[in-house]
Amino acid sequence: MSRQAAPETNAGAGRASPAGVDPLVRAVVERAPAKINLALHVTGRRADGRHSLESLVTFANVVDRVHVVAAERDRFELCGPYASALANDPGNLVLAARDRLREALRTLDQPAPPVAITLEKNLPVASGIGGGSADAAATLRALARSWSVHMSDAEMADIAAGLGADVPMCLATRPLVATGVGERIRILSEFPSFDMVLVTPDRPVSTAEIFSNLDRRENAGLTLPPRWSAFTNNCAILAAMRNDLEATAADAEPAIGEARSDLTDAGARLARMSGSGATCFGLFTDAATAQAAALSIRRRRPGWFVADCRSVYANARGLP
Ligand SMILES: C[C@](O)(CO)[C@H](O)COP(=O)(O)OP(=O)(O)OC[C@H]1O[C@@H](n2ccc(N)nc2=O)[C@H](O)[C@@H]1O
Numbered sequence: 001m002s003r004q005a006a007p008e009t010n011a012g013a014g015r016a017s018p019a020g021v022d023p024l025v026r027a028v029v030e031r032a033p034a035k036i037n038l039a040l041h042v043t044g045r046r047a048d049g050r051h052s053l054e055s056l057v058t059f060a061n062v063v064d065r066v067h068v069v070a071a072e073r074d075r076f077e078l079c080g081p082y083a084s085a086l087a088n089d090p091g092n093l094v095l096a097a098r099d100r101l102r103e104a105l106r107t108l109d110q111p112a113p114p115v116a117i118t119l120e121k122n123l124p125v126a127s128g129i130g131g132g133s134a135d136a137a138a139t140l141r142a143l144a145r146s147w148s149v150h151m152s153d154a155e156m157a158d159i160a161a162g163l164g165a166d167v168p169m170c171l172a173t174r175p176l177v178a179t180g181v182g183e184r185i186r187i188l189s190e191f192p193s194f195d196m197v198l199v200t201p202d203r204p205v206s207t208a209e210i211f212s213n214l215d216r217r218e219n220a221g222l223t224l225p226p227r228w229s230a231f232t233n234n235c236a237i238l239a240a241m242r243n244d245l246e247a248t249a250a251d252a253e254p255a256i257g258e259a260r261s262d263l264t265d266a267g268a269r270l271a272r273m274s275g276s277g278a279t280c281f282g283l284f285t286d287a288a289t290a291q292a293a294a295l296s297i298r299r300r301r302p303g304w305f306v307a308d309c310r311s312v313y314a315n316a317r318g319l320p
Protein backbone atom coordinates (compact mmCIF):
# COMPACT_ATOMS: atom_id res chain seq x y z
CA MET A 1 0.00 0.00 0.00
CA SER A 2 2.74 2.44 0.85
CA ARG A 3 4.53 4.34 -1.85
CA GLN A 4 6.69 7.43 -1.97
CA ALA A 5 4.91 10.40 -0.36
CA ALA A 6 3.51 12.83 -2.91
CA PRO A 7 5.26 16.21 -3.15
CA GLU A 8 4.04 19.42 -1.53
CA THR A 9 3.23 21.12 -4.82
CA ASN A 10 2.76 19.60 -8.25
CA ALA A 11 3.88 16.49 -10.03
CA GLY A 12 6.32 18.52 -12.10
CA ALA A 13 8.67 17.50 -14.88
CA GLY A 14 10.10 14.02 -14.77
CA ARG A 15 7.60 12.70 -12.25
CA ALA A 16 4.96 10.21 -13.28
CA SER A 17 1.43 11.48 -12.68
CA PRO A 18 -1.65 9.32 -12.14
CA ALA A 19 -3.72 8.59 -15.25
CA GLY A 20 -6.09 11.42 -16.01
CA VAL A 21 -4.13 13.99 -14.01
CA ASP A 22 -2.55 16.89 -15.85
CA PRO A 23 1.08 17.03 -14.59
CA LEU A 24 1.09 20.79 -14.97
CA VAL A 25 -1.83 21.27 -12.61
CA ARG A 26 -0.65 22.18 -9.12
CA ALA A 27 -1.78 19.94 -6.28
CA VAL A 28 -3.36 21.62 -3.30
CA VAL A 29 -1.87 20.25 -0.08
CA GLU A 30 -3.41 20.67 3.37
CA ARG A 31 -1.91 19.49 6.64
CA ALA A 32 -3.96 17.45 9.11
CA PRO A 33 -2.23 18.02 12.48
CA ALA A 34 -2.48 15.65 15.43
CA LYS A 35 -5.08 16.76 17.99
CA ILE A 36 -3.91 16.70 21.60
CA ASN A 37 -6.43 16.67 24.45
CA LEU A 38 -4.29 18.42 27.10
CA ALA A 39 -7.21 17.79 29.44
CA LEU A 40 -10.45 15.88 28.90
CA HIS A 41 -13.14 15.99 31.58
CA VAL A 42 -16.21 13.78 31.19
CA THR A 43 -19.10 15.73 32.71
CA GLY A 44 -22.13 13.54 32.04
CA ARG A 45 -23.99 11.25 29.70
CA ARG A 46 -26.72 12.47 27.37
CA ALA A 47 -29.99 10.76 26.57
CA ASP A 48 -28.50 9.51 23.26
CA GLY A 49 -25.76 7.66 25.19
CA ARG A 50 -22.90 9.95 24.15
CA HIS A 51 -20.88 11.67 26.83
CA SER A 52 -20.63 15.40 27.45
CA LEU A 53 -17.05 16.61 27.63
CA GLU A 54 -15.01 19.66 28.52
CA SER A 55 -11.66 19.44 26.81
CA LEU A 56 -8.65 21.70 26.47
CA VAL A 57 -7.27 20.98 23.03
CA THR A 58 -4.20 21.96 21.07
CA PHE A 59 -2.63 20.70 17.84
CA ALA A 60 0.90 19.56 17.04
CA ASN A 61 3.16 19.89 14.01
CA VAL A 62 3.02 16.15 13.38
CA VAL A 63 0.68 15.79 10.44
CA ASP A 64 -1.11 13.70 7.85
CA ARG A 65 -1.34 15.45 4.50
CA VAL A 66 -4.21 15.59 2.02
CA HIS A 67 -3.14 16.21 -1.59
CA VAL A 68 -5.80 17.21 -4.11
CA VAL A 69 -5.41 17.61 -7.85
CA ALA A 70 -7.99 18.08 -10.62
CA ALA A 71 -8.64 14.81 -12.50
CA GLU A 72 -10.86 13.30 -15.16
CA ARG A 73 -12.60 11.13 -12.57
CA ASP A 74 -12.56 10.87 -8.80
CA ARG A 75 -9.65 8.88 -7.41
CA PHE A 76 -8.38 8.13 -3.92
CA GLU A 77 -4.97 6.81 -2.90
CA LEU A 78 -3.30 6.18 0.43
CA CYS A 79 0.40 6.42 1.13
CA GLY A 80 2.64 6.87 4.16
CA PRO A 81 3.64 4.68 7.11
CA TYR A 82 0.09 4.06 8.41
CA ALA A 83 -1.67 3.72 5.03
CA SER A 84 -2.03 -0.03 5.45
CA ALA A 85 -4.03 0.48 8.66
CA LEU A 86 -6.87 1.97 6.62
CA ALA A 87 -9.14 0.50 3.97
CA ASN A 88 -9.49 2.40 0.71
CA ASP A 89 -13.28 2.40 0.96
CA PRO A 90 -16.15 4.92 1.27
CA GLY A 91 -15.87 4.65 5.08
CA ASN A 92 -12.70 6.71 4.92
CA LEU A 93 -13.43 10.12 6.39
CA VAL A 94 -11.58 11.79 3.50
CA LEU A 95 -14.18 10.46 1.06
CA ALA A 96 -17.04 11.24 3.43
CA ALA A 97 -15.79 14.84 3.58
CA ARG A 98 -15.47 15.08 -0.22
CA ASP A 99 -18.97 13.71 -0.76
CA ARG A 100 -20.63 15.93 1.87
CA LEU A 101 -18.98 19.06 0.56
CA ARG A 102 -19.92 18.17 -3.01
CA GLU A 103 -23.52 17.58 -1.97
CA ALA A 104 -23.65 20.97 -0.21
CA LEU A 105 -22.18 22.66 -3.28
CA ARG A 106 -24.76 21.02 -5.54
CA THR A 107 -27.56 22.70 -3.55
CA LEU A 108 -25.70 26.02 -3.87
CA ASP A 109 -25.23 25.52 -7.61
CA GLN A 110 -21.44 25.65 -7.27
CA PRO A 111 -19.13 23.34 -9.27
CA ALA A 112 -17.35 20.39 -7.65
CA PRO A 113 -15.53 18.60 -10.51
CA PRO A 114 -13.65 15.28 -10.18
CA VAL A 115 -10.49 15.24 -8.08
CA ALA A 116 -7.65 12.84 -7.35
CA ILE A 117 -7.03 12.81 -3.60
CA THR A 118 -4.01 11.27 -1.91
CA LEU A 119 -3.99 10.83 1.86
CA GLU A 120 -0.48 10.71 3.28
CA LYS A 121 -1.11 8.80 6.52
CA ASN A 122 1.66 9.57 8.99
CA LEU A 123 -0.40 9.44 12.19
CA PRO A 124 -1.30 6.15 13.87
CA VAL A 125 -4.97 5.20 13.48
CA ALA A 126 -7.47 4.98 16.39
CA SER A 127 -4.89 6.33 18.81
CA GLY A 128 -6.53 9.35 20.48
CA ILE A 129 -4.94 12.04 18.32
CA GLY A 130 -7.93 12.42 16.03
CA GLY A 131 -6.25 11.55 12.76
CA GLY A 132 -9.48 10.68 10.98
CA SER A 133 -11.18 13.91 12.06
CA ALA A 134 -8.09 15.91 11.10
CA ASP A 135 -8.04 14.23 7.66
CA ALA A 136 -11.71 15.09 7.13
CA ALA A 137 -11.08 18.73 8.08
CA ALA A 138 -7.98 18.94 5.86
CA THR A 139 -10.01 17.50 2.97
CA LEU A 140 -12.63 20.23 3.40
CA ARG A 141 -9.90 22.90 3.43
CA ALA A 142 -8.11 21.42 0.41
CA LEU A 143 -11.29 21.04 -1.66
CA ALA A 144 -12.48 24.53 -0.71
CA ARG A 145 -9.24 25.82 -2.26
CA SER A 146 -9.23 23.45 -5.20
CA TRP A 147 -12.87 24.13 -6.11
CA SER A 148 -12.72 27.85 -5.17
CA VAL A 149 -15.70 27.35 -2.89
CA HIS A 150 -17.79 30.36 -1.88
CA MET A 151 -19.11 29.41 1.51
CA SER A 152 -19.19 31.11 4.89
CA ASP A 153 -17.14 29.77 7.81
CA ALA A 154 -20.43 28.89 9.52
CA GLU A 155 -21.63 26.84 6.52
CA MET A 156 -18.29 25.02 6.40
CA ALA A 157 -18.42 24.39 10.17
CA ASP A 158 -21.88 22.84 9.72
CA ILE A 159 -20.55 20.41 7.13
CA ALA A 160 -17.64 19.61 9.47
CA ALA A 161 -19.99 18.91 12.39
CA GLY A 162 -21.96 16.48 10.22
CA LEU A 163 -18.77 14.45 9.70
CA GLY A 164 -17.99 13.93 13.40
CA ALA A 165 -17.86 15.76 16.72
CA ASP A 166 -14.11 16.39 16.48
CA VAL A 167 -14.09 17.67 12.89
CA PRO A 168 -15.03 21.31 13.71
CA MET A 169 -12.12 21.56 16.16
CA CYS A 170 -9.79 20.08 13.53
CA LEU A 171 -11.05 22.63 11.02
CA ALA A 172 -10.01 25.36 13.45
CA THR A 173 -6.59 23.81 14.24
CA ARG A 174 -5.97 26.32 17.03
CA PRO A 175 -5.86 25.97 20.81
CA LEU A 176 -9.45 25.78 22.04
CA VAL A 177 -11.89 24.55 24.62
CA ALA A 178 -14.40 22.00 23.35
CA THR A 179 -17.72 21.30 25.04
CA GLY A 180 -20.92 19.43 24.14
CA VAL A 181 -19.69 16.10 22.75
CA GLY A 182 -16.68 18.00 21.44
CA GLU A 183 -18.47 19.85 18.64
CA ARG A 184 -18.87 23.22 20.41
CA ILE A 185 -15.60 25.09 20.33
CA ARG A 186 -14.22 28.27 21.83
CA ILE A 187 -10.90 29.37 20.35
CA LEU A 188 -8.32 30.54 22.90
CA SER A 189 -6.68 33.70 21.65
CA GLU A 190 -3.94 33.51 24.30
CA PHE A 191 -2.42 30.10 24.83
CA PRO A 192 1.17 28.85 25.18
CA SER A 193 2.91 26.57 22.73
CA PHE A 194 4.67 23.48 24.15
CA ASP A 195 7.64 21.31 23.19
CA MET A 196 6.13 17.86 23.32
CA VAL A 197 6.75 14.19 22.72
CA LEU A 198 3.94 11.88 21.57
CA VAL A 199 4.20 8.17 22.34
CA THR A 200 1.70 5.71 20.89
CA PRO A 201 1.94 2.03 21.83
CA ASP A 202 1.40 -0.21 18.82
CA ARG A 203 -2.12 -1.21 19.91
CA PRO A 204 -5.27 0.63 18.84
CA VAL A 205 -7.84 1.45 21.52
CA SER A 206 -11.64 1.34 21.06
CA THR A 207 -13.15 4.72 21.98
CA ALA A 208 -16.63 3.19 22.39
CA GLU A 209 -15.31 0.54 24.78
CA ILE A 210 -13.48 3.05 26.97
CA PHE A 211 -16.59 5.25 27.30
CA SER A 212 -18.84 2.30 28.04
CA ASN A 213 -16.49 0.97 30.75
CA LEU A 214 -16.24 4.24 32.68
CA ASP A 215 -16.93 3.91 36.42
CA ARG A 216 -17.78 7.58 36.83
CA ARG A 217 -19.49 9.78 34.28
CA GLU A 218 -20.28 12.93 36.20
CA ASN A 219 -17.11 14.80 36.98
CA ALA A 220 -16.25 18.44 37.56
CA GLY A 221 -15.68 20.57 34.45
CA LEU A 222 -12.52 22.45 33.52
CA THR A 223 -11.31 25.40 35.55
CA LEU A 224 -9.28 27.60 33.24
CA PRO A 225 -6.88 30.23 34.57
CA PRO A 226 -7.43 33.91 33.71
CA ARG A 227 -4.07 33.79 31.95
CA TRP A 228 -1.27 31.40 31.08
CA SER A 229 2.29 32.31 32.01
CA ALA A 230 5.68 30.58 32.26
CA PHE A 231 6.19 26.91 31.46
CA THR A 232 6.47 25.65 35.07
CA ASN A 233 3.30 27.49 36.08
CA ASN A 234 1.47 26.24 33.03
CA CYS A 235 2.43 22.65 33.86
CA ALA A 236 1.12 23.15 37.41
CA ILE A 237 -2.18 24.47 36.04
CA LEU A 238 -2.48 21.51 33.65
CA ALA A 239 -1.52 19.06 36.41
CA ALA A 240 -4.70 20.09 38.26
CA MET A 241 -6.73 18.99 35.23
CA ARG A 242 -7.39 15.40 34.15
CA ASN A 243 -8.16 12.97 31.40
CA ASP A 244 -11.18 11.16 32.82
CA LEU A 245 -10.76 8.36 30.25
CA GLU A 246 -7.19 7.55 31.23
CA ALA A 247 -7.65 5.16 34.18
CA THR A 248 -10.20 3.04 32.29
CA ALA A 249 -8.06 3.03 29.14
CA ALA A 250 -4.91 2.09 31.07
CA ASP A 251 -6.77 -0.79 32.75
CA ALA A 252 -7.77 -2.08 29.31
CA GLU A 253 -4.34 -1.48 27.77
CA PRO A 254 -1.38 -1.57 30.19
CA ALA A 255 0.95 -0.19 27.51
CA ILE A 256 -0.68 3.21 28.13
CA GLY A 257 0.80 3.31 31.65
CA GLU A 258 4.15 2.28 30.19
CA ALA A 259 4.04 5.08 27.61
CA ARG A 260 3.27 7.61 30.30
CA SER A 261 6.07 6.31 32.55
CA ASP A 262 8.48 6.40 29.60
CA LEU A 263 7.72 10.10 29.17
CA THR A 264 8.08 10.93 32.86
CA ASP A 265 11.31 8.91 33.11
CA ALA A 266 12.66 10.81 30.09
CA GLY A 267 12.10 14.15 31.82
CA ALA A 268 8.56 15.22 30.88
CA ARG A 269 7.28 17.86 33.32
CA LEU A 270 3.75 16.64 32.64
CA ALA A 271 2.61 13.41 30.95
CA ARG A 272 -0.96 12.39 30.20
CA MET A 273 -3.06 10.38 27.75
CA SER A 274 -4.78 12.15 24.82
CA GLY A 275 -8.39 11.37 23.81
CA SER A 276 -9.34 7.77 24.52
CA GLY A 277 -5.72 6.67 24.03
CA ALA A 278 -3.44 5.02 23.55
CA THR A 279 -1.26 8.06 22.70
CA CYS A 280 0.34 9.81 25.67
CA PHE A 281 1.95 13.23 25.39
CA GLY A 282 4.74 14.69 27.49
CA LEU A 283 5.55 18.38 27.92
CA PHE A 284 9.24 19.29 28.02
CA THR A 285 11.16 22.42 28.99
CA ASP A 286 12.66 22.89 25.49
CA ALA A 287 12.96 21.33 22.04
CA ALA A 288 16.41 19.77 22.64
CA THR A 289 15.21 17.94 25.76
CA ALA A 290 12.12 16.73 23.92
CA GLN A 291 14.25 15.50 21.02
CA ALA A 292 16.60 13.59 23.35
CA ALA A 293 13.63 12.06 25.18
CA ALA A 294 12.05 10.93 21.89
CA LEU A 295 15.31 9.33 20.83
CA SER A 296 15.67 7.33 24.03
CA ILE A 297 12.01 6.18 24.03
CA ARG A 298 12.21 5.23 20.35
CA ARG A 299 15.24 3.01 21.09
CA ARG A 300 13.41 1.36 23.95
CA ARG A 301 10.12 0.82 22.10
CA PRO A 302 10.64 -0.33 18.53
CA GLY A 303 7.33 -0.41 16.68
CA TRP A 304 5.78 2.36 18.75
CA PHE A 305 5.07 5.77 17.24
CA VAL A 306 7.31 8.33 18.95
CA ALA A 307 7.45 11.95 17.76
CA ASP A 308 8.98 15.10 19.20
CA CYS A 309 6.99 18.10 18.11
CA ARG A 310 5.72 21.54 18.99
CA SER A 311 2.14 22.59 19.49
CA VAL A 312 0.54 25.44 17.55
CA TYR A 313 0.55 29.03 18.79
CA ALA A 314 -2.77 30.68 19.62
CA ASN A 315 -1.97 33.88 17.76
CA ALA A 316 -0.95 32.35 14.46
CA ARG A 317 -3.12 30.62 11.90
CA GLY A 318 -1.73 27.38 10.61
CA LEU A 319 1.30 25.69 12.03
CA PRO A 320 4.55 26.85 13.53
C1 LIG B 1 -12.90 11.32 23.06
C2 LIG B 1 -12.33 12.15 21.94
O1 LIG B 1 -11.05 11.67 21.59
C3 LIG B 1 -12.17 13.61 22.42
O2 LIG B 1 -11.48 14.41 21.51
C4 LIG B 1 -13.21 12.10 20.71
O3 LIG B 1 -14.44 12.77 20.93
C5 LIG B 1 -13.47 10.70 20.17
O4 LIG B 1 -13.87 10.86 18.84
P1 LIG B 1 -13.88 9.65 17.80
O5 LIG B 1 -12.68 8.77 17.97
O6 LIG B 1 -14.16 10.28 16.47
O7 LIG B 1 -15.05 8.80 18.32
P2 LIG B 1 -16.54 8.74 17.81
O8 LIG B 1 -16.57 7.96 16.54
O9 LIG B 1 -17.15 10.10 17.86
O10 LIG B 1 -17.19 7.87 18.98
C6 LIG B 1 -16.97 6.49 19.13
C7 LIG B 1 -17.87 6.00 20.25
O11 LIG B 1 -17.39 6.52 21.52
C8 LIG B 1 -18.49 6.89 22.34
N1 LIG B 1 -18.44 8.33 22.60
C9 LIG B 1 -17.66 9.16 21.86
C10 LIG B 1 -17.59 10.51 22.12
C11 LIG B 1 -18.39 11.01 23.17
N2 LIG B 1 -18.36 12.33 23.46
N3 LIG B 1 -19.16 10.20 23.90
C12 LIG B 1 -19.20 8.87 23.64
O12 LIG B 1 -19.91 8.13 24.31
C13 LIG B 1 -19.74 6.48 21.60
O13 LIG B 1 -20.07 5.18 21.98
C14 LIG B 1 -19.30 6.51 20.15
O14 LIG B 1 -20.06 5.66 19.34
Ligand SMILES: Nc1ncnc2c1ncn2[C@@H]1O[C@H](COP(=O)(O)OP(=O)(O)OP(=O)(O)O)[C@@H](O)[C@H]1O
Binds near residue numbers: 093125128129133276
Ligand atom coordinates in the same frame (compact mmCIF):
# COMPACT_ATOMS: atom_id res chain seq x y z
N1 LIG C 1 -8.68 8.97 7.26
C1 LIG C 1 -8.83 8.27 8.38
N2 LIG C 1 -7.83 8.25 9.29
C2 LIG C 1 -7.99 7.57 10.45
N3 LIG C 1 -9.06 6.85 10.77
C3 LIG C 1 -10.07 6.84 9.91
C4 LIG C 1 -9.99 7.54 8.68
N4 LIG C 1 -11.14 7.34 8.03
C5 LIG C 1 -11.89 6.54 8.81
N5 LIG C 1 -11.25 6.22 9.93
C6 LIG C 1 -11.79 5.37 11.03
O1 LIG C 1 -12.03 6.23 12.16
C7 LIG C 1 -11.74 5.55 13.38
C8 LIG C 1 -11.04 6.52 14.34
O2 LIG C 1 -9.77 6.81 13.84
P1 LIG C 1 -8.91 8.04 14.38
O3 LIG C 1 -7.51 7.80 13.96
O4 LIG C 1 -9.53 9.32 14.00
O5 LIG C 1 -9.12 7.79 15.92
P2 LIG C 1 -8.59 8.53 17.17
O6 LIG C 1 -7.21 9.05 16.93
O7 LIG C 1 -8.75 7.60 18.33
O8 LIG C 1 -9.58 9.72 17.30
P3 LIG C 1 -10.03 10.46 18.62
O9 LIG C 1 -8.87 11.13 19.21
O10 LIG C 1 -11.02 11.43 18.02
O11 LIG C 1 -10.59 9.38 19.51
C9 LIG C 1 -10.87 4.35 13.02
O12 LIG C 1 -11.55 3.21 13.44
C10 LIG C 1 -10.74 4.37 11.51
O13 LIG C 1 -10.98 3.12 10.91
